[in-house]
Amino acid sequence: MKKKILITSFDLAIGGVERSLIGLLNQFDYSKYDVDLMLFKHEGEFFPYLPLEPHLLAEVPKYTTFRKSISQITKEGYYQLGVSRALAKSISYFHGKIKNIDEPGYLNIQYGWEMTSPFLPKLNKEYDVAIGFLWPHHFIGRKVKAKKKIGWIHTDYSNIDVNKNIESRMWNKLDHIVAVSDECSQTFLKEYPDFKEKTLVIENILSPTFIKEQANLEVPVEIKKSPTKTTLVTVGRLSHAKGLDLAIRACKKLIDLGYDIAWYVVGYGPLEDTLKKLIDELALQDCFILLGKKVNPYPYIKACNIYVQPSRYEGKAVTIREAQILEKPVVITNFPTAKSQACDEFDALITPLSIDGIVTGTQRLIEDRQLKEGLISNISKKDYGNELEVEKLYQLMEA
8 A cells, every 4th residue: 555645845946956856756665655735825937847746735824925925815815824923023133133043044934833833734645754955844743643753854954043942842742863975964953953763865966868858958148159268157046145246246247357257146035136236236147147037057067167056055056966967167265164065176166165266166167177177177078967866855755
């Protein structure tokens, strides 16, 4: 008899976590497992990539409110949720101020779930295994009946600020915790050592065949190529974590040093207006180009001469691995988990996490042909596919 599995996430909007979820769903053995997928919102650019085998559960109206404004929630008649969200927003704001936290977004999400949970419905069906793919995991912890509960970690816990008591209570309700890299696991366990026995690593599942096929589907007309110009590409959310403000200032320095470059960014996010203002302020409109959302980022990566990841922190940057699969020389900043992504000067260039570090790393790959060709040669010989990672999940579910 097939085991009944529930997998949950928010939606299928463009993002690394969502691409990883699609990768997992494409590798599942549906002859052994009956999989229900619960997405709080049935929306997102990755919906066409959703395989047919998992059963997509109907939307539950109260769970569709999480990415809506408080005023919109109230207009729809969810007064308890609206008041709870407003209270959570206030508490997270003051918590952030008291602790001098630069980015209180995680607190806002955490308090939002904590304070609205009493007013959210439970799922009636019982499962053998419930998997929460996107933090926080209050839903599978409190609202799902399952013999075994598993929650994913996609981020670097040394760089996020949350209420530790709330966080510990949440993880206590789960049987297993899955981190997407060794470094992710280590930074999590440094903050929460009590969970060591139930924490393990399962990497994001990537298929080189799929990525290469997608890269050949279209020609990115926005990218203007020329024999003398060096094309840089970055793919990522326009957020503080991704360090794109550093990239813009690095681009300015490179231009001032006489380099003929064009830097294209595929992605969207909350800092779009701020980044556009900085681009205008530095007169980089023709050199640093924000391309916005792209359902298929792979043709853009394929079109570049150098892929750059200027992040302040990452859990496991799927985009770095995708660039390597497409045999691109990669510059990455030395964020805390960078060593899990690549070996410095073997299959990427790891450079100091600073504006000058990005400038120096990019300069080296532009000028040092031997280094660049060596990276490409090493990348081309390495198999970055990891479809068998799903076997670790099977073992966990069957234990």
